[in-house]
Amino acid sequence: MAIPLGIIINELFSNSLKYAFPRGADGEIRISLFRQPESSAGSIPDSNIDTTGPDMRSGFTLIYSDNGGRFPENIDFKNPDTLGLQLVNALVEQLDGTIELEKGKETKFIMRFEDKGLRENVK
Secondary structure (H helix, E strand, O other): OHHHHHHHHHHHHHHHHHHHOHHHOOOOEEEEEEEEOOOOOOEOOOOOOEOOOOOOOOEEEEEEEEOOOOOOOOOOOOOOOOHHHHHHHHHHHHOOOEEEEEOOOOEEEEEEEEOOHHHHHOO
């Protein structure tokens, strides 16, 4: 799981440097990874992201955000023409995860992945 997550972060980071902060523009990039235990309910600390509901089992939430330029309205991030976002979506799918995009003052990608690591190996 660590290798695909690393590639996802690398692709989003490269996109931020290329599109959100061209020519060394100032800004901030935030990367957060939270483990969600099975008994969790409520929100992720310091965010307004709800962690309740049928999609929230024991697993991980990866949040990548930047406050550079706004994400273009004409790009469908789930079916992009760009290779980088295609790779991000393919890796999220490979991990049986979900991805959401929040647009506003910052561009925020929220990815959720179920923790399959220990359960599949324990008998």
